[in-house]
Amino acid sequence: MSRRGIFWTLLRIAVGAVFLAASLYKLKSPDAFAHEIFHYQILPSWAVNAFALVLPWLEFLVGAALVAGRFDLGAAALSVLLMAMFQSALASALARHLSVTCGCFKPGGDPATWKIFGRDGLIFIAAIANAWQTFRAQED
Template sequence: MRRALRIVLLLARLALAGVFLWAAWGKIAAPDAFALAVYRYRILPSWAVNAFALWLPWIEVLAALALLAPGRRWRAAGAALAAGMLAAFTAAYAAALARGLSIACGCFTLRADAAAGGWTTLARNAALFALAAAVFADAFFDRRRRTPSPENP
């Protein structure tokens, strides 16, 4: 049972890291298209849109790499970032839906002809959040048991 859980958590880490690296790639390649997607959420003020669009994909990259780290210390930090981002993405998209905005997610594809995602997008983000939260809980709480000294992670 415990072994099965380990495998599930390993797969969750690999999946999350893959998803984030894939998502970041398109955004780094086309920051202008991603900035437009961010702008269309109508959440950030005008001056912050570009800075956010430039910064976010690199957070995704580093969170993905940290999720793959063998040590629990960076894994916990990466999972915390991943869960935080997914919670924020889900909230942002839910807010857009609630305001009646029919916008593309801007999560993976930045194509101009992308369809608005709707509830499927929301459900997918929520599922990814659950995975990230599970990986975080494992890295964060388990670490305490195995390495009693915080100075020696």
């Protein structure tokens, strides 16, 4: 495998590992995650619990697929869509000056800040780059 191939493989695995890590606490503590979702004031209250139950499994499946190198194009596309959703929610909360936590990796975790937005932006860029490379590889 070329250096370029190794780079893209490691990037795909890294993005997948982030999604796996993010899913773990949410799968263990759906109540805590629902509480965090509620404070973002985006979803109607009747949708919060369902979202808190479904999203971690989606993150887990996307992460596992990326790490395993399976269902590449679908997993890559979903990782970009999920990151777009996360970044939009975080930007919305910050713009409205809501006092919320990131909800990323642990319950009651890091307060949502523009620094966290920047960190997540790097993950978003990595997900976009992985999706772009995956799409290019599918065309060949």
